[in-house]
Amino acid sequence: MGIMISHHTRTRVPDGPSTAQLAAEVEGRLRQADKLVLPLEQTLDLLAQLQEFELGRFLLHNRGLNGYWTSYIFQYSPGDATSSPVEHWLLNNSLLRGGRERFHRFKAQVAECVTEAAVLASIPCGAMDDLVQQDYRSVERFTLVGVDVDAESIELARENAAKHGIVQHCEFLVRDAWQLDLDGELDLVVSNGLNMYESDPRRLAALYRNFSRALRPGGQLLLSFLPPPPPPPWEAPDRAGEWDRYGVTEEDLRNELSLFGDILQVRYLNFATEAEVRAQLAEAGLTVRSVTYSSTGVMPIVSAVRLS
16 A cells, blocks of 8 residues: 555553443443444444454444554555455545545646645644645745654654655644644645634534634635535435436445444544525635535535635
């Protein structure tokens, strides 16, 4: 697998209950649930398989991804070896593969912003692959700014930049995205996913205002959002065709909702319509330039500009 990161300490689960203890607690909750997407025995089998590989154990403890595992997923290539059947499914059949596609679409749009003396920021940066993996040979002066509240992710980004030979062009800030303290300094802000963790409209508005304030006039914000999906086809058969654009089978969707919903109860499922995102960005003083969707019509990327 083409993973650049070598320090696997970042894959460890946090201090606290062991994986077995945590899994037992989850099993107890599942056994008491009134309704599950999959039959109980299948759900428990999926829970057991999650404990067999590092990514699964990390998800079980954290209900989300850090910079290391985000990079791991985005740098995976179909055909690369995996450590278990469930990990193979996660990387090849779950909606994570759509997030990987979106990451590469982000990179393509960032490439258009690589100009002389540009100041480009990734917030939160994680491993900062979106900026570090660009081609800077056509410019002499540029600055990359990595901002993340997680100090380990900042160190990961620093190592990543050093391996690409561009760390001398980088600045790193351990800082909350809602408290950037940047005023008109950036030509580009890339934010891939942070808004999906936040469901409070007031905090989203504050986040977008912070991004806007950090940009120079003419500066660009690139972000994405999660449009509300249709109901599962087994709950609304008359709308089953709407799932065709997602490119997932009903079996994959059931596994998705069982793993990320019933078992993990993930924290990053804040849905928003395009109209809602446009309105929030306008309120923050940003003008939407484009909204581009994937080839299947999902995973939108928004380009918005601060005009003044």
